[in-house]
Amino acid sequence: xxxxxxxxxxxxxxxxxxxxxxxxxxxxxxxxxxxxxxxxxxxxxxxxxxxxxxxxxxxxxxxxxxxxxxxxxxxxxxxxxxxxxxxxxxxxxxxxxxxxxxxxxxxxxxxxxxxxxxxxxxxxxxxxxxxxxxxxxxxxxxxxxxxxxxxxxxxxxxxxxxxxxxxxxxxxxxxxxxxxxxxxxxxxxxxxxxxxxxxxxxxxxxxxxxxxxxxxxxxxxxxxxxxxxxxxxxxxxxxxxxxxxxxxxxxxx
Ligand SMILES: Nc1ncnc2c1ncn2[C@@H]1O[C@H](COP(=O)(O)OP(=O)(O)O)[C@@H](O)[C@H]1O
Ligand SMILES: CC(C)(COP(=O)(O)O)[C@@H](O)C(=O)NCCC(=O)O
Ligand SMILES: [K+]
Numbered sequence: 001x002x003x004x005x006x007x008x009x010x011x012x013x014x015x016x017x018x019x020x021x022x023x024x025x026x027x028x029x030x031x032x033x034x035x036x037x038x039x040x041x042x043x044x045x046x047x048x049x050x051x052x053x054x055x056x057x058x059x060x061x062x063x064x065x066x067x068x069x070x071x072x073x074x075x076x077x078x079x080x081x082x083x084x085x086x087x088x089x090x091x092x093x094x095x096x097x098x099x100x101x102x103x104x105x106x107x108x109x110x111x112x113x114x115x116x117x118x119x120x121x122x123x124x125x126x127x128x129x130x131x132x133x134x135x136x137x138x139x140x141x142x143x144x145x146x147x148x149x150x151x152x153x154x155x156x157x158x159x160x161x162x163x164x165x166x167x168x169x170x171x172x173x174x175x176x177x178x179x180x181x182x183x184x185x186x187x188x189x190x191x192x193x194x195x196x197x198x199x200x201x202x203x204x205x206x207x208x209x210x211x212x213x214x215x216x217x218x219x220x221x222x223x224x225x226x227x228x229x230x231x232x233x234x235x236x237x238x239x240x241x242x243x244x245x246x247x248x249x250x251x252x253x
Pocket of ligand 1: 003004005006121123143144145163213215
């Protein structure tokens with residue numbers, strides 16, 4: 001899965017999700033080497049890729065929301081691209097992100113329909129589907145890092161905060177710059193997310209709510225203090241997209 005911040009990898013063995021890891025986006029020259037040697041990167045995103053090779057031909061199944069990266073990866077041998085046409089959800093609009101459709105399908109098949117998926121990634125998305133597997137719709141806003149970075153990059157005096165520097169809920173009425181940014185971004189995100197959840201539950205009272213993405217643990221931990229009742233309803237699953245892929249590729253579930 002090619003996301004906007006990084007690559008998310010999963011190994012499927014015997015038609016089953018076996019393991020997952022993340023790497024950085026690859027360069028064109030890395031890509032040429034991979035294609036030539038029929039190898040794939042196996043490493044955490046913080047270090048330089050090392051390469052996994054196999055004696056068996058590996059089929060690479062690709063889903064992407066980054067067209068430049070999609071183009072690069074299509075030079076790899078044995079590559080299959082997953083598109084919206086493969087996803088049995090009704091009423092999807094043509095430009096819906098494939099990551100949203102896969103996560104929605106993975107979540108629905110795993111926990112049941114209807115379901116609302118909250119993906120706290122580069123962008124933060126809400127995506128909801130009803131009992132009949134029909135897309136109801138959703139919303140897109142900047143994710144946590146994007147909000148912090150846009151403040152840091154577009155002002156003269158504000159620092160670009162890192163999400164990992166914030167471990168607990170900040171003081172709401174802050175008396176320094178760093179905490180004022182944390183308070184503004186986080187309390188607004190919590191209030192907005194709560195409002196989307198309540199609005200969804202008023203339409204589908206028996207719906208499950210699943211949360212995924214790079215900053216989902218962080219958002220869920222803030223909710224534990226901010227609104228324990230909502231927090232208890234959030235099903236955390238990092239692999240929603242790959243559960244969706246598993247079901248589409250192998251019909252599991
Ligand atoms: N090790 C990490 N590397 C990059 N981003 C991370 C990491 N851990 C948490 N994050 C957060 O996750 C966000 C990206 O979300 P994620 O769902 O992983 O990516 P994508 O949007 O590429 O699918 C980043 O903006 C960052 O705030
Ligand atoms: C909204 C997204 C940018 C989220 O991407 P991500 O944060 O997961 O990298 C992606 O799903 C996308 O490009 N969607 C297309 C527009 C839409 O879904 O309506
Ligand atoms: K994502």
